[in-house]
Amino acid sequence: MSIQKPKGTQDLLPGEIEKWQYVEAKARELCKRFNYREIRTPIFENTELFQRGVGETTDIVEKEMYTFEAKGDRNKPLSFSLRPEGTAGVVRAYVENKIYGEPDISKLFYIGPMFRYEQPQAGRYRQFHQFGIEAFGSVDPSIDAEVIALGYTFYSELGIQNVTVDINSVGTPACRDIYKQKLKEFFTPVKDQLCSDCQSRFDRNPMRILDCKKDQKLGEGAPTILEYLDEECTVHFAAVQEHLRAMNIPFQINPRLVRGLDYYTHTAFEYKAAGIGAIDTIGGGGRYNGLVGQIAGGNNDQPGVGLGLGLERTLLILQAQNVELPSEKLLDVYLIGLGEAAEKEVTKQLQLLRLAGVKAEKDYLGRKIKAQMKSADRYKATFVAILGDDELSRGEITVKSMANGEQQTMLLEQLVTGMLEKI
RNA sequence: GCGGUCGUGGCGAAGUGGUUAACGCAUCGGUUUGUGGAUCCGACACUCGAGGGUUCAAUUCCCUUCGAUCGCCCCA
Numbered sequence: 280m281s282i283q284k285p286k287g288t289q290d291l292l293p294g295e296i297e298k299w300q301y302v303e304a305k306a307r308e309l310c311k312r313f314n315y316r317e318i319r320t321p322i323f324e325n326t327e328l329f330q331r332g333v334g335e336t337t338d339i340v341e342k343e344m345y346t347f348e349a350k351g352d353r354n355k356p357l358s359f360s361l362r363p364e365g366t367a368g369v370v371r372a373y374v375e376n377k378i379y380g381e382p383d384i385s386k387l388f389y390i391g392p393m394f395r396y397e398q399p400q401a402g403r404y405r406q407f408h409q410f411g412i413e414a415f416g417s418v419d420p421s422i423d424a425e426v427i428a429l430g431y432t433f434y435s436e437l438g439i440q441n442v443t444v445d446i447n448s449v450g451t452p453a454c455r456d457i458y459k460q461k462l463k464e465f466f467t468p469v470k471d472q473l474c475s476d477c478q479s480r481f482d483r484n485p486m487r488i489l490d491c492k493k494d495q496k497l498g499e500g501a502p503t504i505l506e507y508l509d510e511e512c513t514v515h516f517a518a519v520q521e522h523l524r525a526m527n528i529p530f531q532i533n534p535r536l537v538r539g540l541d542y543y544t545h546t547a548f549e550y551k552a553a554g555i556g557a558i559d560t561i562g563g564g565g566r567y568n569g570l571v572g573q574i575a576g577g578n579n580d581q582p583g584v585g586l587g588l589g590l591e592r593t594l595l596i597l598q599a600q601n602v603e604l605p606s607e608k609l610l611d612v613y614l615i616g617l618g619e620a621a622e623k624e625v626t627k628q629l630q631l632l633r634l635a636g637v638k639a640e641k642d643y644l645g646r647k648i649k650a651q652m653k654s655a656d657r658y659k660a661t662f663v664a665i666l667g668d669d670e671l672s673r674g675e676i677t678v679k680s681m682a683n684g685e686q687q688t689m690l691l692e693q694l695v696t697g698m699l700e701k702i
Numbered sequence: 703g704c705g706g707u708c709g710u711g712g713c714g715a716a717g718u719g720g721u722u723a724a725c726g727c728a729u730c731g732g733u734u735u736g737u738g739g740a741u742c743c744g745a746c747a748c749u750c751g752a753g754g755g756u757u758c759a760a761u762u763c764c765c766u767u768c769g770a771u772c773g774c775c776c777c778a
Binding site: 283337338339364393397399401407408490538558561562587588591592615617654655657665667669681684 | 703731734768769770771773775776
């Protein structure tokens with residue numbers, strides 16, 4: 280058996296990659312309009328960064344990281360991990376490069392691969408790609424709303440329909456502690472009836488029980504976090520909604536929305552769309568006040584808010600909704616040379632055309648003219664230019680339109696300018 | 703980590719315990735000695751994911767393994 284790609288990874292081949300390029304170009308262009316600037320951070324980081332940043336007890340850190348040892352000191356080898364998400368690395372770079380020292384708030388975006396050791400299924404891979412943004416330095420609710428709006432705009436400008444935005448406030452750690460206590464009290468009488476997963480969630484993270492599909496009924500009537508938000512959190516959450524309404528971003532409040540990463544405070548949100556098997560979340564994010572300080576080691580704490588969107592999921596939804604992405608034609612002109620002298624001239628003209636910006640191609644398999652015509656047709660070339668000995672001797676070339684079959688003769692020396700006019 | 707389904711040429715897809723593994727698409731060649739998208743003709747799998755077992759005989763039965771896919775958990 281020849282070597283195969285690792286499970287859960289994929290080769291993006293010509294034919295498919297154009298869609299990726301289009302989607303990524305959309306992301307970059309959108310970020311320009313919203314004034315977010317690109318940042319590229321390493322694909323692996325010290326394992327500790329993710330342990331501290333993502334959260335020691337999250338599934339991601341507990342069982343989904345690709346961690347490896349590297350040479351360090353004899354006694355203390357270094358432990359690195361492939362990044363399972365984008366925020367921790369960006370926060371690290373923000374702190375390490377003292378970007379907080381700049382006068383304005385920092386608005387950054389990234390596009391790149393992430394890695395999680397999980398069982399693949401529809402819309403889930405071990406190497407997947409995210410487009411994400413992070414805004415550091417402001418607690419203003421309008422920036423929460425801006426982040427949500429950027430993600431929503433991304434989907435809508437790609438032509439994706441029926442994306443819903445769920446938002447919630449997960450408060451501060453202080454209100455969350457009170458709420459978790461109340462939640463435990465609520466579930467205590469029925470604790471034995473909870474599923475085994477939820478039994479363990481009861482102690483570790485009771486908020487997750489509300490997410491459980493099996494225990495929906497038991498969770499009915501449970502208190503919501505919104506009832507336990509303090510004054511500041513309530514005001515912030517209301518203001519985020521105001522700004523969303525002002526921007527005409529549709530949303531719904533989902534008090535049961537809990538995210539899988541520990542670092543969120545205040546705003547949490549998810550984008551959902553149907554069409555990828557059992558998966559409906561295509562992106563999400565939230566505010567993470569305190570995370571920067573935690574990663575910086577207590578100094579230079581700065582508030583932040585961001586999002587991460589799954590690119591595979593975006594493409595799957597585009598496919599599910601039959602969205603046609605604009606595609607570029609491959610060739611303007613296909614050159615056919617008949618005979619040795621003509622072929623040499625074709626090589627010369629090919630280069631001249633390419634230098635002039637014309638997408639041009641020729642045959643490299645020694646095929647007959649008919650086969651070359653077919654090849655030109657497959658490439659969807661707009662024109663075919665045929666050069667035989669007789670044309671060559673007159674210093675001319677025959678140019679044929681593949682759309683209507685019309686042919687005309689051009690002077691060889693005018694081929695480049697002629698093609699530039701036609702395309 | 704657990705469970706379901708699947709694995710035949712570039713792609714799609716039949717098939718059977720036994721000396722030629724259908725068919726369709728695509729490709730290549732010819733019909734048209736310099737012209738595509740139509741028709742017709744022809745070519746194209748020492749081989750049925752890999753390894754092992756049962757058998758006189760296995761692509762077809764059994765086991766293992768790898769992979770794909772879908773789902774659970776969780777998430778992008």
